[in-house]
Amino acid sequence: MIVVLNKDSLLVGKEQDVVPFLxxxxxxxxxxxxxxxxxxxxxxxxxxxxRNMLKYAGGGSTLIEIISKGRENGIRVTFTDKGPxxxxxxxxxxxxxSTGKSxxxxxxxxxxxxxxxxxxxxxxxxxxxxxxxWKNG
Amino acid sequence: MKVDISKLLQKKKTxxxxxxxxxxxxxxxxxxxLISNEGLRNQSEELLTKLVKLVNDKNITDVQSPDFDxxxxxxxxxxxxxxxxxxxxxxxxxxxxxxKDALLETLQEEVKNDPSALYEITLKxxxxxxxxxxxxxxxFIKGREEVILRQTDEIAEISxxxxxxxDGILALPIIGTLDSARTQVVxxxxxxxxxxxxxxxxxxxxxxxxxxxxxxxxxxxxxVSATRLMGAECIISGIRPxxxxxxxxxxxxxxxxxxxxxxxxxxxxxxxxxxxEVKKSTxxxxxx
Numbered sequence: 001m002i003v004v005l006n007k008d009s010l011l012v013g014k015e016q017d018v019v020p021f022l023x024x025x026x027x028x029x030x031x032x033x034x035x036x037x038x039x040x041x042x043x044x045x046x047x048x049x050x051r052n053m054l055k056y057a058g059g060g061s062t063l064i065e066i067i068s069k070g071r072e073n074g075i076r077v078t079f080t081d082k083g084p085x086x087x088x089x090x091x092x093x094x095x096x097x098s099t100g101k102s103x104x105x106x107x108x109x110x111x112x113x114x115x116x117x118x119x120x121x122x123x124x125x126x127x128x129x130x131x132x133x134w135k136n137g
Numbered sequence: 138m139k140v141d142i143s144k145l146l147q148k149k150k151t152x153x154x155x156x157x158x159x160x161x162x163x164x165x166x167x168x169x170x171l172i173s174n175e176g177l178r179n180q181s182e183e184l185l186t187k188l189v190k191l192v193n194d195k196n197i198t199d200v201q202s203p204d205f206d207x208x209x210x211x212x213x214x215x216x217x218x219x220x221x222x223x224x225x226x227x228x229x230x231x232x233x234x235x236x237k238d239a240l241l242e243t244l245q246e247e248v249k250n251d252p253s254a255l256y257e258i259t260l261k262x263x264x265x266x267x268x269x270x271x272x273x274x275x276x277f278i279k280g281r282e283e284v285i286l287r288q289t290d291e292i293a294e295i296s297x298x299x300x301x302x303x304d305g306i307l308a309l310p311i312i313g314t315l316d317s318a319r320t321q322v323v324x325x326x327x328x329x330x331x332x333x334x335x336x337x338x339x340x341x342x343x344x345x346x347x348x349x350x351x352x353x354x355x356x357x358x359x360x361v362s363a364t365r366l367m368g369a370e371c372i373i374s375g376i377r378p379x380x381x382x383x384x385x386x387x388x389x390x391x392x393x394x395x396x397x398x399x400x401x402x403x404x405x406x407x408x409x410x411x412x413x414e415v416k417k418s419t420x421x422x423x424x425x
Contacts, residue, residue: 019314022314022347036379037379037383039379040379040382040383041379041383043347043348044348047348048350048352048387051350102351103351103354103355103389105351105387106351108388109350109351109386112386112388113383113386113387
């Protein structure tokens with residue numbers, strides 16, 4: 001069972017919001033004394049997803065949570081937007097696929113960096129991406 | 138009984154000004170270090186004169202009326218300059234609120250025989266002054282935002298210096314997150330400097346970049362390609378262990394780029410490319 005210990009919600013509506021959001025994620029990761037490598041992985045994954053949200057949906061809201069499952073602590077970050085949605089999620093999760101002009105590594109890369117990854121998207125309604133990074137995972 | 142607001146104000150103008158000044162003086166937050174009493178008095182008098190001249194029975198209920206544009210303009214000027222001088226919003230807000238107090242006190246004395254007329258006029262004056270104070274706040278915040286914007290520009294400007302470390306070798310330490318706008322500045326500065334100095338090697342040091350995501354990597358790759366087009370070689374240094382692991386897991390391919398862990402090893406590599414050697418001198422005494 002997952003217990004939420006602490007949470008914070010931030011809006012990401014423009015490029016300038018990304019850096020404060022990332023430092024908040026980092027602050028939370030430091031709070032549960034996550035190692036430097038995992039911290040960097042988490043922050044990088046969050047950076048990918050936040051920028052995705054900005055680029056394709058024009059912004060959205062984020063929820064940062066400290067969670068605990070048994071003896072393991074971790075950070076869960078949820079990105080919710082009301083953008084156009086993703087037509088073919090399977091394709092979007094492939095390396096090198098991008099509808100924009102980027103490297104196409106955002107979603108698959110974030111999935112590899114995170115311990116757990118979940119994406120739900122409805123065309124025309126929006127997308128929700130949830131990632132968990134365990135302290136030692 | 139109908140109250141003629143403009144006549145009343147004209148008659149009582151000096152009294153209102155005195156009251157206003159007393160109100161402002163009485164407040165302990167008055168900042169004599171930022172504005173002299175005389176300056177404050179002149180400022181206040183100018184504003185009150187305009188207000189008395191412009192206000193009449195018709196436009197007092199219409200706060201959006203273009204008649205009040207000159208007043209809003211003066212207020213904007215005042216709060217703008219106050220924001221820059223370092224006043225707090227409370228102090229700036231108090232300026233207009235103390236005028237309201239002075240006006241209401243005077244009205245109360247003048248119209249004391251007719252409570253309903255007093256109530257009506259008080260309400261109108263309050264509304265007008267409230268809208269003025271809101272516009273003061275708006276411009277106050279705008280003034281502050283301008284300060285922030287200017288600082289942002291300054292940070293962008295100073296954080297991307299191109300250093301000539303050696304004849305033919307340039308170094309560019311990048312600090313902070315690389316977004317599209319910064320990459321543009323970095324690339325422009327770097328390419329310009331390559332042309333001017335005729336350097337063959339550029340070292341991009343990313344020790345100060347907190348996280349390398351695919352966007353940052355893409356910008357780096359673009360910069361390296363542009364440098365190569367100019368006929369120069371580009372080395373990326375300052376890749377920390379955690380960044381290296383993240384980049385690999387993210388799936389970014391930087392294998393076409395020469396990367397080094399530290400600026401020192403990048404410089405060493407650059408020296409060997411230019412067939413330069415750094416040797417320990419055999420002589421004990423060296424002369425410059």
